[in-house]
Amino acid sequence: MPDQSPRVLNVLFLCTGNSARSIIAESVLRQDGGGRFRAFSAGSQPQGEVHPTALRVLENFHYPTDGLRSKSWDEFAGADAPVMDFVFTVCDQAAGETCPLWPGQPISAHWGVPDPAVATGTGLEREMAFIDTLRIMKNRIPVFTALPMTTLNRASLTTRLREIGQSEGATQPRTDVA
Structure with a gap:
């Protein structure tokens, strides 16, 4: 009998420095995604290290920190990179890049x-x-993971994801980025 389980979906969180926000989102989805998602994070201009306070807070709240590192989004644009199903910008500057x-x-x-x-x-x-x-990420990610991925069409899913991004704590993308 063929496996009827849904495939694991790849999610990339982007931020300019990839040292805090995107790292936190990656860790939360890793733990709270119920095994249905594979989480990644990256930055357009990575800091090269994860902010120590981000790691400490994640550890204090029992979120995984193993393997977290600050890296370039170029790692996810190549032919050998995992194919992403979702890409979320979590900082306003990255949204404008x-x-x-x-x-x-x-x-x-x-x-x-x-x-x-x-x-x-x-x-x-x-x-x-x-x-x-x-x-904020602990509030958004369960709303995301609860979406009926297989029954929503692309336009409806996009609308729902944008609504999640406008929930409490939302900032607006910068429009002055070259």
Whole structure:
């Protein structure tokens, strides 16, 4: 009897630096995706390292940090890269940049959230910015994973994904990026 289980869907979270927001989203989907999604993250201008507070917050809230690294989106644009089903920008600058052409024509949406890496204030206030990013992703990702992927057409799915991106905590894409 053939396997009737749905195929695992690939999801890429993009941010300019790939050090905090996209990393947090990748970790949350990894754990909360119910094995139905394979999560990745990347940046247009990766910082080269994951922000230590992002890692600490993920660990404190029992999210996986193994294998997380800051990397270029070029890794996901090549012929040998996994074909993405979904691509989400989580920072406003990345939303305004010209992205590579992704193999497979993934559905994309902007899920902007404030950058916790630029938060100011006391150490606790700066850490709270990372916790807030985690909270926002923990709210959005279950809505995404609950969507009836096999019954929604592409246009309906795109609309629903954009609505998720406009939920509480949303920021707007920059329009002044060259």
